[in-house]
Amino acid sequence: xxxxxxxxxxxxxxxxxxxxxxxxxxxxxxxxxAATTQKPQSVIDALSSYYxxxxxxxxxxxxTLAEEAxxxxxxxxxxxxxxxxxxxxxxxxxxxxxxxxxxxxAYTLGARLKPGDEIVLTAAEHHSNLVPWQLVTQRTGAKLRxxxxxxxxQIDVDTAQAxxxxxxxxxxxxxxxxxxxxxxxxxxxxxxxxxxxxxMIVDAAQSAPHIPVDVADLGVDxxxxxxxxxxxxxxxxxxxxxxELLADLDPFLGGGEMISVVTREESSWAALPHKFEAGTPNIxxxxxxxxxxxxxNDVGMDAIAAHDAELTHYAVDRLSxxxxxxxxxxxxxxxxxxxxxxxxxxxxxxxxxxxxDRGGIAVRxxxxxxxxLMRTLGVPATARASFYLYNERSxxxxxxxxxxxxxxxxxxxxxx
Amino acid sequence: MASNRxxxxxxxxxxxxxDVILDHYRRPRNRGAREDATVSAEGFNPSCGDxxxxxxxxxxxxxxxxxxxxxxxxxxxxxxxxxxxAMSGRSIDSARVMSKHVQQMLxxxxxxxxxxxxxxxxxxxxxxxxxxxxxxxLLAWKxxxxxxxxxxxxxxxxxxxxxxxxxxx
Numbered sequence: 348x349x350x351x352x353x354x355x356x357x358x359x360x361x362x363x364x365x366x367x368x369x370x371x372x373x374x375x376x377x378x379x380x381a382a383t384t385q386k387p388q389s390v391i392d393a394l395s396s397y398y399x400x401x402x403x404x405x406x407x408x409x410x411t412l413a414e415e416a417x418x419x420x421x422x423x424x425x426x427x428x429x430x431x432x433x434x435x436x437x438x439x440x441x442x443x444x445x446x447x448x449x450x451x452x453a454y455t456l457g458a459r460l461k462p463g464d465e466i467v468l469t470a471a472e473h474h475s476n477l478v479p480w481q482l483v484t485q486r487t488g489a490k491l492r493x494x495x496x497x498x499x500x501q502i503d504v505d506t507a508q509a510x511x512x513x514x515x516x517x518x519x520x521x522x523x524x525x526x527x528x529x530x531x532x533x534x535x536x537x538x539x540x541x542x543x544x545x546x547m548i549v550d551a552a553q554s555a556p557h558i559p560v561d562v563a564d565l566g567v568d569x570x571x572x573x574x575x576x577x578x579x580x581x582x583x584x585x586x587x588x589x590x591e592l593l594a595d596l597d598p599f600l601g602g603g604e605m606i607s608v609v610t611r612e613e614s615s616w617a618a619l620p621h622k623f624e625a626g627t628p629n630i631x632x633x634x635x636x637x638x639x640x641x642x643x644n645d646v647g648m649d650a651i652a653a654h655d656a657e658l659t660h661y662a663v664d665r666l667s668x669x670x671x672x673x674x675x676x677x678x679x680x681x682x683x684x685x686x687x688x689x690x691x692x693x694x695x696x697x698x699x700x701x702x703x704d705r706g707g708i709a710v711r712x713x714x715x716x717x718x719x720l721m722r723t724l725g726v727p728a729t730a731r732a733s734f735y736l737y738n739e740r741s742x743x744x745x746x747x748x749x750x751x752x753x754x755x756x757x758x759x760x761x762x763x
Numbered sequence: 764m765a766s767n768r769x770x771x772x773x774x775x776x777x778x779x780x781x782d783v784i785l786d787h788y789r790r791p792r793n794r795g796a797r798e799d800a801t802v803s804a805e806g807f808n809p810s811c812g813d814x815x816x817x818x819x820x821x822x823x824x825x826x827x828x829x830x831x832x833x834x835x836x837x838x839x840x841x842x843x844x845x846x847x848x849a850m851s852g853r854s855i856d857s858a859r860v861m862s863k864h865v866q867q868m869l870x871x872x873x874x875x876x877x878x879x880x881x882x883x884x885x886x887x888x889x890x891x892x893x894x895x896x897x898x899x900x901l902l903a904w905k906x907x908x909x910x911x912x913x914x915x916x917x918x919x920x921x922x923x924x925x926x927x928x929x930x931x932x
């Protein structure tokens with residue numbers, strides 16, 4: 348971990364208007380960042396400014412507004428390319444969200460599979476990187492294989508090696524688990540995928556917000572993530588793919604914008620990335636995503652990663668001192684980032700979440716769109732606290748106090 | 764604003780976690796399947812994973828006894844536990860009316876709780892003030908509706924939000 352200067356969270360918090368509101372008479376303690384993050388004023392302003400000053404449909408218009416909106420939209424594509432160290436902005440496709448990016452890949456790549464081919468996922472996938480591939484197996488007769496968790500609830504090189512073989516055509520894995528917080532060794536697994544000639548996909552929905560993500564270092568073929576989990580608006584996802592691979596894929600959705608020449612009988616496709624952006628895209632939200640990337644760059648992804656790691660370490664330490672509290676995921680806090688799933692006493696996570704909410708503390712409870720992982724962990728549900736650059740130690744303390752209160756309500760003696 | 768609405772009509776955690784609810788959660792009544800069951804049914808809440816299984820002995824047009832199984836939050840499990848006690852010895856018609864009243868209490872703002880006698884089940888009335896928890900309270904009753912329909916030779920479809928089905932009967 349880099350020795351970045353600690354974040355000035357007090358100053359950062361002032362940029363997020365929602366963080367000054369109260370919930371049930373208490374200051375909001377927002378610990379549901381793995382679901383979606385809050386938005387800084389600059390992102391909110393960018394949305395409003397777009398509609399106030401340059402709203403127009405892009406790419407086709409010949410007037411000034413269309414020109415300005417097109418330039419602003421395409422500038423964000425370049426920003427995204429820089430943010431993930433892509434070879435070209437043509438490799439960046441805007442979608443609705445990570446789920447749509449992964450469905451695009453499952454639909455287009457999946458069409459090439461045949462019975463006997465294998466798709467390798469992990470035991471920790473979000474439903475968004477599981478269900479689309481299940482649909483592929485129904486259509487093609489290809490089979491799913493899973494990289495299992497090791498004894499420390501992590502994906503490691505050995506567990507990956509056990510699942511990848513000569514039949515593997517696609518490896519699609521979560522980079523950072525939205526439940527365990529663990530980070531998979533993607534670069535090593537990419538090597539394995541390449542050695543058997545498989546396509547390598549990484550779901551970076553949780554990692555891109557929290558750690559520097561460099562597609563060249565990771566060695567992957569495709570990567571998917573969402574703007575709304577990294578300070579941007581909802582409704583914008585990114586699919587990154589290596590240019591020669593994207594160029595070789597068939598379109599996913601057909602319509603306006605994605606074509607070159609259309610006759611009654613057939614069409615030819617627009618150049619990358621427009622081949623994959625049929626119809627009017629989410630112009631305003633993409634432009635506002637640019638403001639979110641500016642914010643992240645100004646703070647610095649190394650500094651954010653260090654802050655999240657430090658806070659996670661502190662939270663694991665405080666929570667693990669509570670009697671009857673089970674934390675899921677890697678035992679060493681250094682092996683996880685920003686996400687802590689837990690159960691407390693025999694109190695169901697929904698009761699925990701309701702009681703915490705009455706104290707203004709927002710956490711997630713349930714299966715976290717990862718039902719197979721819940722079964723692997725042997726629990727029906729968990730509570731989950733997840734952090735971001737504006738969270739502070741005092742909020743972890745509030746979480747611990749809230750849990751003690753929940754314990755008391757369910758008849759456990761309060762611990763000191 | 765939510766905060767304004769709340770200041771006019773404060774909602775407290777004590778409304779949700781009444782003593783009788785926590786008591787049924789900690790010491791569930793009639794937990795386990797009944798060997799003499801004539802109808803069994805199950806249901807679950809896809810949004811949170813709560814599950815309830817009921818095994819019900821129906822004798823001469825009345826509920827002789829109910830056993831329940833499943834897992835989930837305090838509201839879903841205590842609602843089931845209280846229901847098993849309230850149903851015992853009740854005619855099918857009376858059971859239907861009570862199920863309807865409890866479900867109205869949980870979902871219908873205009874329901875007049877004073878017009879009916881629901882006994883301990885009135886403790887569930889506070890759940891209505893916590894919109895995201897209403898389905899937790901409803902689950903056991905939706906499964907019961909399947910059982911009662913089956914007992915009189917009917918078949919009802921679930922509403923999709925809370926899938927339920929008869930497993931034997």
